[in-house]
Amino acid sequence: MSGPSLRKKDAHSSIHEAALNEVKELRELYQKCLENREIEKALQVLEVAIEHWETRTLKHAEAEEEGLYKEMTMENPDLVTTVIQLTRDHDLMRRIVENMKLRLQTHEPDQKMITLLDCLVIIDEIHNEDEMNKLLGDNEKYTGKLV
Ligand SMILES: [Fe+2]
Numbered sequence: 001m002s003g004p005s006l007r008k009k010d011a012h013s014s015i016h017e018a019a020l021n022e023v024k025e026l027r028e029l030y031q032k033c034l035e036n037r038e039i040e041k042a043l044q045v046l047e048v049a050i051e052h053w054e055t056r057t058l059k060h061a062e063a064e065e066e067g068l069y070k071e072m073t074m075e076n077p078d079l080v081t082t083v084i085q086l087t088r089d090h091d092l093m094r095r096i097v098e099n100m101k102l103r104l105q106t107h108e109p110d111q112k113m114i115t116l117l118d119c120l121v122i123i124d125e126i127h128n129e130d131e132m133n134k135l136l137g138d139n140e141k142y143t144g145k146l147v
Pocket residue numbers: 060061064086090127131
């Protein structure tokens with residue numbers, strides 16, 4: 001979804017919510033696999049979760065940086081600081097996902113991955129709230145809640 005559709009708070013927020021609900025489910029599933037010592041399955045869930053972050057949230061972030069963010073700052077230069085902050089959130093999520101991929105090469109699925117998955121969710125929730133309230137305006141207050 002690009003330009004005009006991302007400007008609509010409801011539509012944009014639905015994209016956030018759908019992706020977040022799915023990654024939260026994958027996180028729960030991963031934890032269950034760890035608890036049951038199903039290492040092979042845990043690895044598969046982790047791979048799916050990483051791919052999900054890459055193809056959904058990080059792709060969404062890329063589209064925002066290339067379209068929405070540029071358009072919004074061109075129209076209103078006061079939003080530059082907000083866009084820098086939001087882009088930093090994207091960068092943090094990119095780095096955590098990259099970190100998880102590297103870690104998978106040398107470590108078996110473990111508890112540390114739960115911490116990283118939780119970090120991603122928390123950053124994304126705060127990020128989404130700021131995107132709705134600070135970037136897209138507060139004329140209709142966003143009701144997204146933190147964990
Ligand atoms: Fe974003």
